[in-house]
Amino acid sequence: MVEYSLQQDLQFALAMADKVDALTLARYGSNDLRVETKPDMTPVSDADRGAEELILAEIAAHRPDDSVLGEEFGVHGTGSRRWVIDPIDGTKNFVRRVPVWATLIALLIDDEPVLGVVSAPALSRRWHAATGLGAFVTEPGTEGARRLQVSQVSELSDSSLSYASLNGWKELGKLDDLLELLQAAWRTRGYGDFLSYALVAEGAVDAAFEPELELYDMAALVPVVREAGGSFTSIAGVEGCHGGNALASNGKLHGAILPYLNRG
Structure with missing residues (x-):
């Protein structure tokens, strides 16, 4: 099994997010968007499924030993390195043309989340982090990524x-x-x-x-x-x-x- 550093995995996840953003933005607000209701009564669009299929193909090609859990297509593989995917978090917003939705890409190693990418292309914002590497956001009007820090409010x-x-x-x-x-x-x-x-x-x-x-x-x-x-x-x-x-x-x-x- 090939070993990867967290930095390599993060770059891979960010590259996947770039490809998914192109797909989801192309479908966002389109007149021919296909929407169905799942058994749990939540909506799913062709963009949700297409985004997850794209990620599954990328992982199969570049991280073939890793397992995957996705919202739309369930579990693939049994590896202790597991990618956990929500192709569109906020599908109800997506189908109603509300721009608050994102693709969520995580890597868990032995069930511990060590990497996360949250890409919200309709807001032109993306958050990412990996254990020991810090958390960052990229946003309009800024050059490069801005490091994140929680508030100091204590009351x-x-x-x-x-x-x-x-x-x-x-x-x-x-x-x-x-x-x-x-x-x-x-x-x-x-x-x-x-x-x-x-x-x-x-x-x-x-x-x-x-x-x-x-x-x-x-x-x-x-x-x-x-x-x-x-x-x-x-x-x-x-x-x-x-x-x-x-x-x-x-x-x-x-x-x-x-x-x-x-x-x-």
């Missing part, structure tokens, strides 16, 4: 929080606790999907949380948040992206937020 009353899915929190029996948490903050918004976590890494938002997520929704975001100095756990406080939900913060607020999400 909940001074915090800006991003939440998602009031119905999801209600189904967990945690809606009243969530509302109490939001009322304790300085500012609250539902930026949604990947963007909430990217903004935590940028220091623009202090914490973000969601009640129900899949591995492919989170894996690419963990290195971005962590390498920017933040914390990423489940709402029960378990480190990483395997808990079925998420709390990401600047680290300073993690301990203050967890009790609101774990009552009862």
Whole structure:
């Protein structure tokens, strides 16, 4: 088996993101976009499937010993190096021509997320990180990549929080606790999907949380948040992206937020 450095894997992931961005942007807003409803009642477009097929082909050609988990086509291979892919995070936005959507590409080694690329071409922004290499964003009007750093806000009353899915929190029996948490903050918004976590890494938002997520929704975001100095756990406080939900913060607020999400 060929061994690769994280820097090599990161460059490979960024190159894949370039190719996927070209495909998804070409389909975004197109009049002939084909959209179906999956068994879980969420939409999927031909762009979702085409993007994942492109990534699968790239990995098969350049990382043939690695395994893959993708939202649309499931598991391929059994290698301990596993690429985890969400071809379009925010498909509901994509099909409604809302520009907040992104391709998420993560590499997990022995189930630990070590690399993440979050590419949002309709916003002209891309976030990337790898363990020990820092977290960065490329954006319009800047030359090169800007290194990310989470905020230093340490009081909940001074915090800006991003939440998602009031119905999801209600189904967990945690809606009243969530509302109490939001009322304790300085500012609250539902930026949604990947963007909430990217903004935590940028220091623009202090914490973000969601009640129900899949591995492919989170894996690419963990290195971005962590390498920017933040914390990423489940709402029960378990480190990483395997808990079925998420709390990401600047680290300073993690301990203050967890009790609101774990009552009862």
